Amino acid sequence: DQQVKQNSPSLSVQEGRISILNCDYTNSMFDYFLWYKKYPAEGPTFLISISSIKDKNEDGRFTVFLNKSAKHLSLHIVPSQPGDSAVYFCAASALGGSQGNLIFGKGTKLSVKP
């Protein structure tokens, strides 16, 4: 059973508008959440993270929101740029992150059209 779910395989957005990528999780032991971005023929790169003690974390154009009661997080990209076109993976970890196990969602492919 999937513990981290990204239910939208793809998302298309116009340049300059907001992109919202969603992620749901089922394991209440998760205490840290991350977003990774992946371009074709490259490995995933860390984008932004959030601890379960917070409900929002912002880094430039990227903001992650966490709703613990709904077991839901979202990544907002404002404004979206064509260079943001990539696959975005949501990931979660538990046990204080000491075990090294990241649980990934299946990814959402974002296309930002000029």
Add this chain to the structure above:
Amino acid sequence: DADVTQTPRNRITKTGKRIMLECSQTKGHDRMYWYRQDPGLGLRLIYYSFDVKDINKGEISDGYSVSRQAQAKFSLSLESAIPNQTALYFCATSDPRLAGGRTDTQYFGPGTRLTVL
């Protein structure tokens, strides 16, 4: 130069062959990981190593083995490859000293595309 390198980048092999995928890093991180990604699926952890003498199985270790030859090198072996091991394989590193003991922020290599015929 890339901090995490993987060789080969692409490999086609036949069922039953022994394959080794190699990962090297210059980041000085103690912790290293091997993941596989299948089409339409997320990354799944195969093995991870906290240091040269500490190796642990991940979610999907069956059919795989690893060797941590040095802090900077972590190899993944398929002793007898089978077609359902066709996938993208990623190596990653992390350093808990950078994040208060957490190892979540992992740095990935470019991946190896393995095809088993």
